[in-house]
């Protein structure tokens with residue numbers, strides 16, 4: 436089959452992430468009762484860290500003005516979700532989930548879309564006929580921390596294709612390609628058939644790419660499968676699962692890899708991969 440290899444520009448990809456985030460009014464509503472004292476201390480300490488960096492490194496007016504231009508460009512390119520999810524979110528996630536007894540999570544990233552098509556407890560994720568990539572069959576269970584299977588728990592999955600591109604954030608893929616929702620029954624078991632995603636670089640054509648270039652960093656994320664796992668009366672688990680041997684497991688641009696999130700796939704005689712990975716959700720206290 437022919438795959439449209441035209442990649443989205445950073446601006447287009449970033450803008451759609453911004454558009455989606457803007458459509459959601461809940462971020463402000465969720466913090467509307469935050470006391471002024473907390474806003475004051477958070478804002479003051481962030482600014483204090485900036486001031487300390489300027490003093491320590493004797494930041495010049497030329498550098499300050501370049502920063503101003505760059506910040507404007509991040510906004511105009513719609514790259515704030517990309518910037519924040521790549522360089523900030525992993526610490527927010529670490530703080531938010533430090534109390535958990537169940538499965539480890541990691542960052543959501545900018546490419547989640549809710550309400551992916553339902554695939555049942557045992558199903559194949561939506562994909563094109565002859566979707567390029569190594570077939571992957573994944574079996575697992577969703578239980579509570581006491582071992583009880585969680586009837587009706589939902590496993591949402593999204594990942595990139597063999598070219599490292601996400602549906603709805605790049606051209607050439609059907610709307611829900613490689614995005615699906617798996618709902619388990621009373622035994623908590625699921626079977627997912629998909630393909631192994633590839634490593635990819637975050638968009639480098641925009642302001643985030645400019646920073647990466649100027650700082651001599653790289654833009655790579657190791658191959659990963661994104662998941663969200665939900666069940667009544669349990670905390671939402673957002674995670675990404677990784678593959679051993681990926682050259683960017685140790686230097687992920689988004690700092691989102693954890694040892695607990697490493698899969699252990701096995702090669703099957705037919706050239707496909709088989710893997711087992713379970714989820715344990717924490718009850719809401």
Ligand SMILES: [Fe+2]
Pocket residue numbers: 544546659661
């Ligand atoms: Fe991703």
